[in-house]
Amino acid sequence: MFVAIINDCRDADEMGRQTIRASVLFPGTNINFLGVGNFNEIEAAGLLVDSIDAAMDSDGVIMVNAAPRHGSGKDWDNGTPFGYFKLNNIIVVSTIAGMTLSLVKKLGCIDRLNLTDLSTVIDHCINIGKFDKDRRDRTVFSQFRSFEYMPFLAKWLHEGQDIPHKEMSLDELSDPPKTIWWVDNFGNVKTTLLPEEIDFEPGKKITTKVGVFTCYNRLKDVPNGDAAITIGSSGYKDKRFIEITINGRSAAKEFNLHSGMELF
Template sequence: MFICLIADYGTGDPAFTEVTQRLLQSLPQAQIHPLSVPPFNTLSTGFWIAQLGLNPGPAERLIYHNCAPRQDDPDARQDNEGEGLTYALLPNGVKVVGVNAGYTLSFIKNHAKVLQTVNVSRGGSQFRSRDVFPPAAAAIAQEDFSVLGEPLNPAQLPDAPLDRIAWVDGYGNIKTTIPNYSINLEPQTKVVIRIGDVVSDAIYSDGSFKVPEGTLAFSPGSSGWSSSDGKPTRWMELFLRGGSAWRRFGKPRLNERVTRLTG
C-alpha cells in the first residue's frame, strides 16, 4: 500500500511523523510519503489530491489528506469539532480519505465513482488526523467500508476557481488553475498577465522551452489529468526561462488571482 499523506502541518513538522506512526499501526507494510501544503490552503490540497490521484502510480494507493481550517462554522467550537471526514473512489481505483473543507474535493468531485461521508467523530481532539481519523482510513484502505455514511452530492461541493495560483514549484514556476482549453491563442502571441499589483508581459507558448532565455512564458504546464472519457486537461503555467516567474511577480502567495489583461 502506497499512502500519500497531504497535510498543512508544515515542511519538516514532526506532526507528519506522528500521523505516520498511527497509520502504520494498522498498515505496517505501507509506504507513506508526506507532502506539505501551506497552512489552511485547501486549494493546493485539492490540486495535489487530483494530480497524484488521477495520474498513473502504484495499483494499491491511498491519499490521506488533512487541511481543516475549521471555517465551516464561525462560532466557538465544542470539543475541537471541525469539518467531517470523507471518502472518494477515483476511476483508477485510488482511494481518497480526508476532511471536506474548502476546495479539498473540488478537483476530483466530478471524477469520483464514489463520494461519501465517513462515520467518525468530528471532534474529540485538536489533532484529529492523528487521534481520530487513522483507524477509519486504515479500514477503508483494507476494503472495510462499514465506516461509510451518507453519499455526498458533488453539486453541493464548491467548484475550483479557474484563475488562481495553485502551486509554485522549486524552480519558481507558477502553476495556475487556468485550464489550457480556455486559451485560444496562436503560439508566440504576446499577453499581459497581472498577479496582485505586478503586471508583466509574457509570450504564449505551446511548450515552455520554446522561448528565449529570460522570456516569461505562459504555456500548458506539467500538471493535469484526463477525465473519465479520456479528455485531457493541462493547467497553464508561468515559466521564466533562466529565472523565477514567482520572483518576477513579487513572490505572490498561493490562491492569488491570475488575470490575463491582453492576449
Template structure:
C-alpha cells in the same frame, strides 16, 4: 497484511505533528508513509492541484497497478464546524482517498477526473459502529477520539484502515461540484519559480500560442501582457511566457525560461493572476 503505500497531504506540518502521523500510519499499514506538508499561504489551492496530480500520476501505466492510499487533511478556512470539518472517502480506480470535506480541494476532481460524489462520515457514528462490530475500543477510548482536536492523527488512519479492510463503515453520500471561481490563481510555485495555475491553458480567455494575455504583476501593481507558447522550450531564454505545463489536464504555467516567474512577477501561492471572463 501486505504493506500499503500511503501518501499523506496535510497542513498539520510541524515536525512534531509529522512524526506522530508517520508513526501511527506506519503502525497501522506496515510501511512508512510519504507525508507531504502543505503549509504555504494557500494550502487549499496547493492541495487541490497536488491531489489531482497525484491521482493523475497513477495513469498511463500500461498494466496493473498497486493500490494506493491517499490521506488529505486540509480543513476549509470557514470556521463553521463545532469540532472540525467532517472526513469523507472515495475511490479512484483501485486507489482509496480519505479527505477532509473541502469543496475547493475536491472540486477539480469533479471537473477533470469525473468524481461525482464522496462518502461523508461522522466520527462518533463510525467509532461506535467499530466498537460494536470489529474494533477493541472502550467507550472511554471512543470518546477520546471523538473529542480530540487532532482527528487527522487519531481518526483518519483508523478510518482508512477499516475501509481497506472492507469494514462496513457508515457514511452518507455527498455530491461534488466543479469549481465556480472565476479567478485564475497560482496553485503551486515549483522549485524553479514556475507558477502552476489552477486551470487548463485552453480555459484561459484568449489563450493561443500566437497571442498574449494580461497577467497581474504583483511586484509592480499592474497588469502586463505575457505571450502564450505551446511549451516551455518555445519561450525565448530570459523571457516570460504562459505555457501548457506538466500539471493537471494541460494546466497552464506562468514561466520565465531560465529564471523565476514568481520572482519576476512577485507572485506566491494563492495569488490571482487572471480572470476567466476578462
C-alpha cells in the same frame, strides 16, 4: 501499495507522528508526506490531483487534510467533516470544505462523495471490535483528527469495512477559482486553469491580473529570460494545468506570485 498524506499539519512533530501512525496501520507500505501551507486548501487540491495522476490507478490510499477551526470551520462541531471517494484502485479520504476537492471535481476524478460523521464511525467500529473503546473520547474530541481519525478511516475503507456514511452531492463542492495553486522550487507557478480556458495558442499573448504573457507549448520553447505561459506537467491524464514561468529565472519572485493569488 502506496500511502500519500497531504496535510497542513506539517512541522517535524506533526509530520513524524502521522508518518509513524500510517506505517503502523499500513505496514510495509511506501508512505509519502506532502505538506501544504497553513489552511491552504488550494495547495492541497492541486497536490491531490498530482498524487492521483502519479499513482497510475495502482492500489493506494491518499489522505488529505486542510481543516481550519476558525471562520467556516466554526460551522461544524469540530471542524469540517471527512469524506471519501474511490477512483479505480485508489481510496481518497479528505476534509470536504473549501477548495480541497475543487480540482478533482473539475477534472472528473470524482463521481460520488461519501460523507462521514466522526463519532458515528468511531462508535460503529467500537461495536464491531475494530477500535479500542478507551480511545473513543480522545479521538472524537481531538484537535488532531488527521492523526487520530483519518488514518483509521482510510485503513477500514481499504480493508473493505462497511462504514456509516451519507452521500454528498458534488454540487455542494466548491468550484476552483482562476488562481495559483503551487509555486515550485524553480519559481514556476502552477495554476488551476486548463489551456482551453484561456484559448491557449502558441504565440498568443494572454493578459492576466499580474501581467501579459506569451503562450508556448513547452518551457524549452521559451526564449531565455522571457516570461511565458506554458502547458505544465501537473494535472490528470490529458488535462494539464497551465503555468507561468520565466526561462532561467523565478517567475514567482519576478512578479511576486504566491498560491491563492487570482489571475483573471
